[in-house]
Amino acid sequence: xxxxxxxxxxxxxxxxxxxxxxxxxxxxxxxxxxxxxxxxxxxxxxxxxxxxxxxxxxxxxxxxxxxxxxxxxxxxxxxxxxxxxxxxxxxxxxxxxxxxxxxxxxxxxxxxxxxxxxxxxxxxxxxxxxxxxxxxxxxxxxxxxxxxxxxxxxxxxxxxxxxxxxxxxxxxxxxxxxxxxxxxxxxxxxxxxxxxxxxxxxxxxxxxxxxxxxxxxxxxxxxxxxxxxxxxxxxxxxxxxxxxxxxxxxxxxxxxxxxxxxxxxxxxxxxxxxxxxxxxxxxxxxxxxxxxxxxxxxxxxxxxxxxxxxxxxxxxxxxxxxxxxxxxxxxxxxxxxxxxxxxxxxxxxxxxxxxxxxxxxxxxxxxxxxxxxxxxxxxxxxxxxxxxxxxxxxxxxxxxxxxxxxxxxxxxxxxxxxxxxxxxxxxxxxxxxxxxxxxxxxxxxxxxxxxxxxxxxxxxxxxxxxxxxxxxxxxxxxxxxxxxxxxxxxxxxxxxxxxxxxxxxxxxxxxxxxxxxxxxxxxxxxxxxxxxxxxxxxxxxxxxxxxxxxxxxxxxxxxxxxxxxxxxxxxxxxxxxxxxxxxxxxxxxxxxxxxxxxxxxxxxxxxxxxxxxxxxx
Amino acid sequence: xxxxxxxxxxxxxxxxxxxxxxxxxxxxxxxxxxxxxxxxxxxxxxxxxxxxxxxxxxxxxxxxxxxxxxxxxxxxxxxxxxxxxxxxxxxxxxxxxxxxxxxxxxxxxxxxxxxxxxxxxxxxxxxxxxxxxxxxxxxxxxxxxxxxxxxxxxxxxxxxxxxxxxxxxxxxxxxxxxxxxxxxxxxxxxxxxxxxxxxxxxxxxxxxxxxxxxxxxxxxxxxxxxxxxxxxxxxxxxxxxxxxxxxxxxxxxxxxxxxxxxxxxxxxxxxxxxxxxxxxxxxxxxxxxxxxxxxxxxxxxxxxxxxxxxxx
Numbered sequence: 001x002x003x004x005x006x007x008x009x010x011x012x013x014x015x016x017x018x019x020x021x022x023x024x025x026x027x028x029x030x031x032x033x034x035x036x037x038x039x040x041x042x043x044x045x046x047x048x049x050x051x052x053x054x055x056x057x058x059x060x061x062x063x064x065x066x067x068x069x070x071x072x073x074x075x076x077x078x079x080x081x082x083x084x085x086x087x088x089x090x091x092x093x094x095x096x097x098x099x100x101x102x103x104x105x106x107x108x109x110x111x112x113x114x115x116x117x118x119x120x121x122x123x124x125x126x127x128x129x130x131x132x133x134x135x136x137x138x139x140x141x142x143x144x145x146x147x148x149x150x151x152x153x154x155x156x157x158x159x160x161x162x163x164x165x166x167x168x169x170x171x172x173x174x175x176x177x178x179x180x181x182x183x184x185x186x187x188x189x190x191x192x193x194x195x196x197x198x199x200x201x202x203x204x205x206x207x208x209x210x211x212x213x214x215x216x217x218x219x220x221x222x223x224x225x226x227x228x229x230x231x232x233x234x235x236x237x238x239x240x241x242x243x244x245x246x247x248x249x250x251x252x253x254x255x256x257x258x259x260x261x262x263x264x265x266x267x268x269x270x271x272x273x274x275x276x277x278x279x280x281x282x283x284x285x286x287x288x289x290x291x292x293x294x295x296x297x298x299x300x301x302x303x304x305x306x307x308x309x310x311x312x313x314x315x316x317x318x319x320x321x322x323x324x325x326x327x328x329x330x331x332x333x334x335x336x337x338x339x340x341x342x343x344x345x346x347x348x349x350x351x352x353x354x355x356x357x358x359x360x361x362x363x364x365x366x367x368x369x370x371x372x373x374x375x376x377x378x379x380x381x382x383x384x385x386x387x388x389x390x391x392x393x394x395x396x397x398x399x400x401x402x403x404x405x406x407x408x409x410x411x412x413x414x415x416x417x418x419x420x421x422x423x424x425x426x427x428x429x430x431x432x433x434x435x436x437x438x439x440x441x442x443x444x445x446x447x448x449x450x451x452x453x454x455x456x457x458x459x460x461x462x463x464x465x466x467x468x469x470x471x472x473x474x475x476x477x478x479x480x481x482x483x484x485x486x487x488x489x490x491x492x493x494x495x496x497x498x499x500x501x502x503x504x505x506x507x508x509x510x511x512x513x514x515x516x517x518x519x520x521x522x523x524x525x526x527x528x529x530x531x532x533x534x535x536x537x538x539x540x541x542x543x544x545x546x547x548x549x550x551x552x553x554x555x556x557x558x559x560x561x562x563x564x565x566x567x568x569x570x571x572x573x574x575x576x577x578x579x580x581x582x583x584x585x586x587x588x589x590x591x592x593x594x595x596x597x598x599x600x601x602x603x604x605x606x607x608x609x610x611x612x613x614x615x616x617x
Numbered sequence: 618x619x620x621x622x623x624x625x626x627x628x629x630x631x632x633x634x635x636x637x638x639x640x641x642x643x644x645x646x647x648x649x650x651x652x653x654x655x656x657x658x659x660x661x662x663x664x665x666x667x668x669x670x671x672x673x674x675x676x677x678x679x680x681x682x683x684x685x686x687x688x689x690x691x692x693x694x695x696x697x698x699x700x701x702x703x704x705x706x707x708x709x710x711x712x713x714x715x716x717x718x719x720x721x722x723x724x725x726x727x728x729x730x731x732x733x734x735x736x737x738x739x740x741x742x743x744x745x746x747x748x749x750x751x752x753x754x755x756x757x758x759x760x761x762x763x764x765x766x767x768x769x770x771x772x773x774x775x776x777x778x779x780x781x782x783x784x785x786x787x788x789x790x791x792x793x794x795x796x797x798x799x800x801x802x803x804x805x806x807x808x809x810x811x812x813x814x815x816x817x818x819x820x821x822x823x824x825x826x827x828x829x830x831x832x833x834x835x836x837x838x839x840x841x842x843x844x845x846x847x848x849x850x851x852x853x854x855x856x857x858x859x860x861x862x863x864x865x866x867x868x869x870x871x872x873x874x875x876x877x878x879x880x881x882x883x884x885x886x887x888x889x890x891x892x893x894x895x896x897x898x899x900x901x902x903x904x905x906x907x908x909x910x911x912x913x914x915x916x917x918x919x920x921x922x923x924x925x926x927x928x929x
Binding site for chain 2: 056058059061064066150151153154155156157158161224225226227228229243244245246294295296297298300301304305307308309310484485486487488490491494517523526527528
């Protein structure tokens with residue numbers, strides 16, 4: 001026995017330490033505990049909708065609304081001229097800030113639009129006496145010009161580049177805001193006119209984008225670079241707080257009063273009758289006092305928070321599909337969750353495809369016609385070896401929509417008849433293609449597959465390697481090319497340094513033009529044609545169709561273009577992922593992650609009395 | 618004073634060295650924000666414009682001199698992503714990280730010291746084995762697993778549902794306790810094993826020394842031996858461990874805690890800056906961490922002299 005034998009004397013020591021620690025801990029909380037109080041209003045809001053996103057915007061400037069997260073906020077804080085009808089599927093355009101659809105000249109070159117009267121920006125110190133002024137057509141002109149001003153670091157100029165008369169020249173001449181752009185005019189305070197270089201039927205769709213939102217010049221000048229975190233718009237909500245973890249929006253009390261109309265928004269009683277949307281009839285959005293948006297990239301945390309009742313909406317992580325779904329086809333919510341939540345299983349408005357870098361002579365175009373033919377056979381063999389069923393099963397829970405080509409199901413031009421047969425691999429054909437064209441284990445080129453470093457991406461690469469192994473591709477000849485961040489990856493593939501790359505494309509508007517342009521030769525890297533595909537017939541058809549209004553003829557052209565890419569084996573495509581969205585049954589809502597996107601926030605309402613009943617009271 | 622000034626002078630060179638190396642790493646190997654900022658269908662001219670706006674086209678030496686000047690004048694520029702001044706980002710996020718991390722840091726160290734003392738006191742006996750076993754288990758568990766487990770156990774209907782899963786809506790001591798408890802428990806669980814093992818080794822080493830045997834022979838009580846002889850004489854390694862953890866807590870924060878608990882602290886801001894290539898934020902965090910390390914080193918050296926007069 002030693003003098004250490006008794007535990008007793010240690011207890012006072014522990015007590016003292018604990019007391020000390022508690023005191024320090026209480027002091028520690030003081031500096032960090034007041035982050036909300038500065039900008040909070042005194043009265044707590046009556047109704048709150050708590051939304052979750054699996055990523056966060058870094059800027060709230062519409063000029064930088066390139067991500068779905070930034071766009072969600074932009075269209076709520078600001079006004080766009082147009083939006084999509086809340087409930088109509090397929091998606092249909094609807095005037096938003098504009099007072100009707102555009103008047104288009106017979107040649108399709110001049111668009112005239114009128115703004116609704118009485119629309120005001122929110123009150124803000126940027127304005128004289130802090131009072132938000134009326135929104136004018138000139139504000140729209142200014143907002144589009146900003147997209148072309150390099151100082152803005154805008155990301156939306158590509159929508160109108162080479163489209164509007166004089167706009168590109170305005171930029172080349174130094175982006176002087178005093179200088180007028182001939183094709184972009186405010187005829188008066190409420191009338192806008194856009195003159196196009198050539199017909200661009202998708203123009204109205206581009207005016208639904210957050211990029212086209214109307215910003216007041218006073219606020220941009222007043223806040224300078226910090227305008228990105230001081231939004232001053234005329235949208236249904238205004239910003240209360242914003243940081244990397246959450247954003248809080250509160251109702252814009254000056255938002256125009258426009259009674260909701262079920263029929264105008266495209267309500268379908270059969271498919272939407274159970275959502276409680278009838279009660280919205282006659283009410284004027286926005287219908288919630290407060291929107292709390294949580295940015296939660298971590299699937300487990302997002303799911304736990306939703307299950308704990310801290311969130312009203314979630315895009316269910318794939319890892320939770322087993323827990324959530326009773327059946328896969330059609331996706332059906334399990335009984336326990338169905339008591340509290342609604343489910344919708346939407347296909348994403350885009351697709352995932354793996355492109356060959358056609359600019360790489362090892363696998364793409366080759367000056368030697370013989371090698372060019374062999375490369376074509378090699379690409380086709382790889383496509384035939386790709387097992388979409390397994391890819392879908394393992395990474396998309398088997399509920400993704402696999403299709404052939406570059407026109408995804410979300411596009412109205414998607415050929416449902418042609419694609420009703422599941423895409424199947426043909427190993428025998430793949431092996432024959434290789435052997436018939438003189439490829440063997442010794443002379444097959446090394447394939448470098450690029451991806452951003454993550455477990456899932458690595459697994460996808462390993463799966464691809466195993467697919468290729470089945471047609472005799474040596475494992476050591478299929479190599480990973482990893483990048484630490486998406487920015488590094490993008491730099492590499494936009495500089496044509498990646499041989500095989502997987503790209504997820506989210507459509508900007510429901511028109512297949514937005515996906516066929518991905519393979520238009522002049523759009524090659526650093527443009528969006530990351531495959532650097534260049535087929536003269538395809539390019540000719542793209543130019544032919546670019547000025548055409550939606551029609552059977554244009555659809556036929558798109559489908560021919562689709563077939564050309566398939567025949568050229570330029571891409572392993574594709575799958576549209578199915579998104580499982582859950583939301584609280586206490587809400588009357590139809591959430592959307594597609595073209596309606598953030599516009600749906602204004603229509604979310606607590607489930608209760610109908611507008612008519614409230615009016616009667 | 619002369620000692621402190623001499624240390625400070627050495628520290629300046631250290632800061633310059635650290636900032637130079639980190640700047641080289643950031644510029645040549647760090648993420649390039651150009652390609653996240655360009656829009657779709659960008660052409661080479663637009664890429665060049667973005668690079669110019671970001672200052673990437675400036676000569677390396679000029680960029681480095683600007684960086685050091687920013688650091689010494691504390692004019693840290695503005696975030697490339699949000700336009701918010703970096704100093705304001707730090708002012709907004711560092712206090713939150715402090716409030717989040719300090720309780721767990723302090724409790725983790727104090728409990729580690731207490732358990733280390735207890736284990737050393739009972740060296741080789743079941744109490745020691747139990748504490749060691751607990752420590753190794755804690756060290757073996759992934760931080761991520763602990764966070765998710767505690768979230769499920771304490772914050773969801775699958776468990777006790779006592780605390781919020783995530784968020785930081787702190788207005789008063791009550792709400793602070795509500796939001797800080799689960800992250801603090803996670804931090805304690807993950808650090809306690811390492812702390813206990815470290816402190817136990819220090820105390821066991823100290824308790825085997827001659828002066829302890831002498832004190833024991835003189836009939837000193839266990840409390841006196843622990844407080845006056847073991848703990849006091851072990852303060853140099855204890856201080857070293859605690860002091861050098863502080864800059865990481867204050868500046869870098871805890872990315873996992875802040876991400877999983879939805880807390881807008883400096884850890885998350887730093888991670889976002891790394892992934893997006895927001896160099897102004899990144900440069901500020903790296904530079905200030907280097908400065909903090911130098912200051913802590915000076916302070917630690919001064920404290921050494923206080924706790925051990927033999928150090929001159």
